[in-house]
Each structure stands twice: as structure tokens, then as C-alpha cells.
Amino acid sequence: MxxxxxxxxxxxxxxxxxxxxLWAIRDVLAMTGTKFGCGMAQCGACTxxxxxQPIRSCQTAIGDVGAAKITTIEGIxxxxxETVQAVWAELDVPQCGYCQSGxxxxxxxxxxxxRKPADGDIDAAMSGNLCRCATYHRIRGAIHEAARRLxx
Amino acid sequence: MEKAxxxxxxxxxxxxxxxxxxxAALEPLNAVAMKTGDMIEVWGGxxxxxxxxxIVSQVAGTTPDKVKxxxxxxxxxxxxxxxxDADVVAEATAVAKALDWKHPVKVQWxxxxxxxxGRYRPAYVHRVKAGLDASGKLVAWNNHIVGQxxxxxxxxxxxxxxxxxxxxxxxxxxxxxxxxPNMKVELSTMEAGVPVLWWRSVxxxxxxxxxxxxxxxxxxxxxxxxxxxxxxxxxxxxxHAAVLKLAAEKAGWxxxxxxxxxxxxxIAESFSSVVAQVVEISMPKGGDLKVERVVAAVDCGTxxxxxxxxAQVEGGIGFGLGAILQEELTLTAGKVDQENYDAYTPLRxxxxxxxxVHIVVTDAAPTGIGEPGVPPIGPALANAVYAATxxxxxxxxxAKGYSA
Ligand code: FES
Ligand code: FES
Numbered sequence: 032m033x034x035x036x037x038x039x040x041x042x043x044x045x046x047x048x049x050x051x052x053l054w055a056i057r058d059v060l061a062m063t064g065t066k067f068g069c070g071m072a073q074c075g076a077c078t079x080x081x082x083x084q085p086i087r088s089c090q091t092a093i094g095d096v097g098a099a100k101i102t103t104i105e106g107i108x109x110x111x112x113e114t115v116q117a118v119w120a121e122l123d124v125p126q127c128g129y130c131q132s133g134x135x136x137x138x139x140x141x142x143x144x145x146r147k148p149a150d151g152d153i154d155a156a157m158s159g160n161l162c163r164c165a166t167y168h169r170i171r172g173a174i175h176e177a178a179r180r181l182x183x
Numbered sequence: 184m185e186k187a188x189x190x191x192x193x194x195x196x197x198x199x200x201x202x203x204x205x206x207a208a209l210e211p212l213n214a215v216a217m218k219t220g221d222m223i224e225v226w227g228g229x230x231x232x233x234x235x236x237x238i239v240s241q242v243a244g245t246t247p248d249k250v251k252x253x254x255x256x257x258x259x260x261x262x263x264x265x266x267x268d269a270d271v272v273a274e275a276t277a278v279a280k281a282l283d284w285k286h287p288v289k290v291q292w293x294x295x296x297x298x299x300x301g302r303y304r305p306a307y308v309h310r311v312k313a314g315l316d317a318s319g320k321l322v323a324w325n326n327h328i329v330g331q332x333x334x335x336x337x338x339x340x341x342x343x344x345x346x347x348x349x350x351x352x353x354x355x356x357x358x359x360x361x362x363x364p365n366m367k368v369e370l371s372t373m374e375a376g377v378p379v380l381w382w383r384s385v386x387x388x389x390x391x392x393x394x395x396x397x398x399x400x401x402x403x404x405x406x407x408x409x410x411x412x413x414x415x416x417x418x419x420x421x422x423h424a425a426v427l428k429l430a431a432e433k434a435g436w437x438x439x440x441x442x443x444x445x446x447x448x449x450i451a452e453s454f455s456s457v458v459a460q461v462v463e464i465s466m467p468k469g470g471d472l473k474v475e476r477v478v479a480a481v482d483c484g485t486x487x488x489x490x491x492x493x494a495q496v497e498g499g500i501g502f503g504l505g506a507i508l509q510e511e512l513t514l515t516a517g518k519v520d521q522e523n524y525d526a527y528t529p530l531r532x533x534x535x536x537x538x539x540v541h542i543v544v545t546d547a548a549p550t551g552i553g554e555p556g557v558p559p560i561g562p563a564l565a566n567a568v569y570a571a572t573x574x575x576x577x578x579x580x581x582a583k584g585y586s587a
Contacts, residue, residue, distance in 0.1 A: 044502065066209075067209070067211070067291075068209045068211070068524075069294040069523055069524050070293060070294055070295065070430045071294065071522075071523050071524075071525070073294075073523055073524035073525055074209060074524055075295075076209060096310070097256035123490055123491075123494060126259060126494060126495075126498055127209075127210075127257070127258045127259035128256075128258075129208075129209045129210045129258030129259065130209050132292070153532065154532060157532045158531045158532050158533045160211070161207040161209060161524060161529055161531065162501075162532075163207060163208050163211075163258075163259055163261070163502070163529055164259045164501075164502070165497070165498045165499075165500070165501020165504075165505070165529075165530055165535065166494070166497070166498060166499070166500050166501075167495070167501055167530070167531075167532040168497045168533035168535055168536075169494070170532060170539050171532065171535070
């Protein structure tokens, strides 16, 4: 048994320590908001927060999580996350939606660190998150809009 | 035809090469199959449920009324989930059956299964030839297309393949909207062992590029502005003319551009909708190409939800741009060379231009919008790159270098 702190709760996970955190979250803990897209840190669909930092859960073994606090799309909260989620819905950012929990996790992490990201900051923080539907134009717009609302 | 070319004052010709493309949808293919009582149940992103129900019944050795499909919300497929043999669905069913239906079976393809697993946009070659009279009018047009057929040998063959011509190989080339007195479009269908499939906007993924970027060359040979040149041939296609004008007007076609900025335009009809796009790029001398802005005009008939139309055109532009700039599926000794997004590279956010979408107000019957945003972006970009470099891009993707 491996003990992890996930979304504010300590959970026992019956898994091999080598199992990628992504599969522990999806298949063992049955939280399916975090997605699998590449298994190789190329797409960002599996992005979660580890102590507030965005990480690719397909590249992190469950045995390496230790005492770090993991947050998934099911567990994010607070002003930044709520603002991002509200703007995302209002601007109708998602198309198929498959990449969007990863996009939101990356966007929340960006806005938590940088309240007024310029286009270059958005490129740097978000270019690891592929969207095959190419909703990028709206993702950029939504991040700027969320930044405006967080400032107000 | 031959006579028209023989008497033309000027004849120009160009060859275009298009690679295989993968759908590379973000959600890799998956399906779950199990048996409950005498019912076979299959969960998945079933894009053609009637056909899949039939195929599952065949694989399971039962009748379609004993097959229940659960059509799930699914990641965008771009054509990959509308596949004639229901591949991953049949696979899950076959495995569950092989295990005597004792367990539910989930099949989850990995990314490399997905990229190497076939069903690509076919590779194509186009040769296009145009004849102009002494006044610069386009009097003869010949487009010869070579490639694999998507639909031959599938359940759609009887509907969409006529006299050996697969409609999806020539759509966008055989029905150009321009009034050209002598026109001939030819198709040579090749066989190759590479499994192929439709890919967002299907034939127009390549025909629009060949037609609309070559037309820019023809306009130049005629000494005419690309918009004026097209409009003069669109008198009998008022819908196309209106869309082209709207895009040109909203983009400020003809207005002077800032230093290092260049423009290109293209128009294409697909899925019965017409879309024109003006692309603005920046290309400093010796520097990298950046797609800055795309102004699109759309006529897709009656619009119920304009924001959805805009979203689809924005997405179509990003989807098409990735392919034109940098997507290519290659094979070495029969094996696919790419296996993940490091080698097969869709567009990322840092490459996405600003997009503006303008919708023609009409009460005509509604037409498609999921795909028509894709075709014009390639040729519009190629035409902008020509404005910057005086080089025509005839071998795709652009990542191969800007000249043939
Ligand atoms: S699944 Fe982890 S980055 Fe793609
Ligand atoms: S919304 Fe479909 S992959 Fe991003």
C-alpha cells in the first residue's frame, strides 16, 4: 500500500510503486478527469498539481510522490481556479474537451504564479498542452480574461 | 483541351506533393466490450453506430438486435473514429469473445499504437497546368491527381465511387467555382499497402491547396491582383464572390502592411459551405515565419449558433495549419517512422494566430461547418509566403523547406 495525499485526503493506493501517478489516479482511485494522451510528457493531458506546481502525471511514479500534495481537476478550488473555470465556460473554450482538464490545470498554475501573464508567458506555460481541436485562440483569450477578473 | 493549350499565349505548370497525415486525436482509440445475458454491450466513441452494431454482431457471432452500443462523449476524432471496419470496437469484441465473455474487456491503444496503427490521409501528387490568352484570361485548366482511393473496397464504394473515380479524391478540384472555358480534371488511383481514411475536410485537404496556390501563380502570370483575378471568374458563383469579398474587405486587402508583414488569400468550398481566409504573416529577412492573423469569411447557410461556427473555423484553422507547417507521416521499409507527438507534431499554442471569423448573413439551408475551416488555410499561407519570399511551396509540409 502506498499512501498519497490527493485532493486534500490521504488515500491508500494498492499499486506497484512504479505505476505512473496517472494510472493510479484513473484506474485505482477512479478519478477520470485526468486524461491519457501520450504517456511521454508530450501532450499535457495528464497534468495535475504537485504542491501547486503543474506536473505530468504520466511521468511521475506513484512511489515517488511521497508526502507531496497532489491536486487533480476534481480537487482544484480557490479564487484562481474558480475564475479560470468560470471564464472557460463563458468563452466556450472546450471543443471535444479531452485536453481541457490539462489546459485548466496548467492555466491555474500559471495564474497562481503570474497574475498578469503576457502572450510570451502564456506560450511558455501552455505550449506543453496540446489541443488537437486547436482551441488555442480561446485558451489565450480566457487566460487574459481571467487575469483581468483576478485583478479587479 | 489540347487545342486550347496550343493556342494559349502563356502556359504555366506546377507539381504539388502531399504527405500521409495521421489524425493523432488527443484521445487514443479505446472501447469496452462485455456480455450481459444474451446482449453484447460495447462502449466507445462510435461515430457510425449502425455500421458498428452490425460489425460487432458479426464478430460476436450474433444478430444486430443482440448488440447494444453505448455511444459515449468522446475526444475529437477528425475522421479517425468513423472507420469502415470499426477497428478498436471489433478488437474489444473479439478479445472479450476469445475470453468466453467471462470478463468485460477494455482496449486502450497507446499513442504509438495510434500513430503507427494506420488509416492515414493518403499521400497525393497534383500536376496543374493553366493556359492564359493574350489578355491574361484563364482559358485552359488541367489538374491531374494521383493517389490512393479512400473509399474503394469499403461500404461507401457504391455511393461515392463512380466509374472508378473516388469522389473524395477529386472533390474541390473537379468542382472549382471559376468559369474556365476549357477544363479537364484527371485522376490516377494508385494502390499501396498503406491503410487510408478520411481526415478532416477529406479531399479538400489537398485539392484546395493545389488549386488555390496555383491560381495565385496564374494571377501573377496574368499580371492581376489575386482577388480581382478570382472575382472576374466568379460571376456565376455569387456565393463564392460574396465570401471572397467579405474576407478581403475585413482583412483590409490592398491596404499597406507594416514592414515585414505579408498577406495571402484563398477560398474553398467543402461540405457545401464556402470559406475564404486572408492570412497575415511576419517574416523578417532571414528570420522565421510566424502566422500572425487569419481573417475568415464563412457562408454556411442559416446559422443557429454563431459562436459555434466561429469556434469550428478557429479550430479548423489551427488543425489545418499544423498539417501544412509540420505534420508528415513517413514509412521506412513499410514501417511508420513516427510514434508520438515529439515526431508527429500538431500545432501548439505558441504557433496559433489571432483569428477573426465573419459570417455571411443568409437564410439559405444550413451547410457543414466542422470541416470547411481547414482547406483554405494552407493555400492562403502559401500565397503569403510567396509574397514574402517569391518562392512557391509545392512540397508539404513547410518544415521540409520552402522550395521543391
Ligand atoms: S499523457 Fe502525460 S503528457 Fe501526455
Ligand atoms: S478540446 Fe479537443 S483536444 Fe482540446
